[in-house]
Amino acid sequence: MGRPPCCDKIGVKKGPWTPEEDIILVSYIQQHGPGNWRAVPTNTGLLRCSKSCRLRWTNYLRPGIKRGNFTGHEEKIIIHLQALLGNRWAAIASYLPERTDNDIKNYWNTHLKKKLKKNQGGHSRDGSSSSTTTSSLTNPDSVSRGQWERRLQTDIQMAKQALSEALSPEFIQQPAGQEHQASTYISSTENIAKLLQGWMKDPPKSSSSIVTDDHQYSQKNKNPKTNYTKDEKNEMELSEAFESALYGFESFDSSNSDLSQSQSPGEASIFQDESKPSINNSQEPLSLLEKWLFDEGAAASQGKDCFSDIKSDENNVKSFLGN
DNA sequence: AAGTAGCGCAACCGCTTCCAC
DNA sequence: AGTGGAAGCGGTTGCGCTACT
Numbered sequence: 001m002g003r004p005p006c007c008d009k010i011g012v013k014k015g016p017w018t019p020e021e022d023i024i025l026v027s028y029i030q031q032h033g034p035g036n037w038r039a040v041p042t043n044t045g046l047l048r049c050s051k052s053c054r055l056r057w058t059n060y061l062r063p064g065i066k067r068g069n070f071t072g073h074e075e076k077i078i079i080h081l082q083a084l085l086g087n088r089w090a091a092i093a094s095y096l097p098e099r100t101d102n103d104i105k106n107y108w109n110t111h112l113k114k115k116l117k118k119n120q121g122g123h124s125r126d127g128s129s130s131s132t133t134t135s136s137l138t139n140p141d142s143v144s145r146g147q148w149e150r151r152l153q154t155d156i157q158m159a160k161q162a163l164s165e166a167l168s169p170e171f172i173q174q175p176a177g178q179e180h181q182a183s184t185y186i187s188s189t190e191n192i193a194k195l196l197q198g199w200m201k202d203p204p205k206s207s208s209s210i211v212t213d214d215h216q217y218s219q220k221n222k223n224p225k226t227n228y229t230k231d232e233k234n235e236m237e238l239s240e241a242f243e244s245a246l247y248g249f250e251s252f253d254s255s256n257s258d259l260s261q262s263q264s265p266g267e268a269s270i271f272q273d274e275s276k277p278s279i280n281n282s283q284e285p286l287s288l289l290e291k292w293l294f295d296e297g298a299a300a301s302q303g304k305d306c307f308s309d310i311k312s313d314e315n316n317v318k319s320f321l322g323n
Numbered sequence: 324a325a326g327t328a329g330c331g332c333a334a335c336c337g338c339t340t341c342c343a344c
Numbered sequence: 345a346g347t348g349g350a351a352g353c354g355g356t357t358g359c360g361c362t363a364c365t
Binding site: 326327328329330334335336337338339341342343344 | 346347348350351352354355356357358359360361362363364365
């Protein structure tokens with residue numbers, strides 16, 4: 001308490017990031033790796049607070065981020081994990097390595113919450129007030145202890161199923177058809193590349209429109225077809241800066257896209273301390289929770305446990321997912 | 324065509340947790 | 345063990361876009 005916010009400093013820029021800032025940040029992280037965020041503004045000259053740099057990197061520029069529509073599988077996983085973990089978005093995001101916690105949080109708040117409300121009527125599963133109301137498992141007062149425990153096991157079982165599906169090779173490899181078209185993989189490199197290509201190469205629709213407004217840039221991010229105008233000198237500088245920044249990521253991205261391949265040590269090391277594990281990594285060190293979930297699931301599948309409430313819960317989820 | 328309500332999402336804010344000293 | 349600073353996390357906001365009237 002009492003400590004002034006890091007962004008209160010005079011001269012610290014706020015609001016949407018510009019392509020120039022993105023390039024500076026990306027090229028810095030390419031050289032030094034993520035982490036030590038406090039040093040980033042000082043070393044790069046960016047007029048941003050460390051938090052803002054970290055956020056921009058983790059939510060937008062980081063390689064391997066999947067953007068676009070959430071697949072049915074992802075939706076399912078989020079729903080199950082939200083029921084189990086509550087609004088612990090970072091934890092949930094760790095099971096969807098290509099999605100950021102911010103994305104998941106936004107998706108939950110804008111889509112899933114409403115869907116669940118519609119489809120489950122009185123059933124309070126929306127997690128609107130954090131984990132305390134996410135499901136009956138966290139509200140033992142309203143049910144008997146025995147019931148509560150069974151509900152807990154039900155949720156565990158559902159989460160286990162979601163995890164099994166999520167971590168199965170079929171899911172990871174995105175079977176041809178449905179999921180694939182809905183979700184294009186756009187790495188940060190591609191994001192910026194497209195952005196800048198459009199910016200630098202496309203002839204401006206209106207020669208008088210000069211991009212100086214950060215908000216315009218932000219929106220153009222969402223609409224890659226939009227043209228950009230800049231003077232040639234800037235184009236050259238940005239092109240060079242970007243290409244040099246890009247260089248280090250290309251091999252990372254390509255290795256990342258092929259999940260069965262291992263990364264070369266040098267490139268991988270840049271991202272070793274990333275909070276978001278690659279899919280491969282997420283499979284290796286199974287957390288206690290995951291182990292626990294799988295163990296429970298295995299036991300349950302052998303009929304060692306009695307899940308009297310499973311059917312009703314599964315039906316709820318099925319009816320929801322069916323819509 | 325103009326106004327506006329709703330939506331989606333990037334970014335910010337403030338609290339908590341972690342870690343080094 | 346206590347303290348201060350950095351990083352992480354979740355809630356919230358702001359703004360542009362789109363659909364509807």
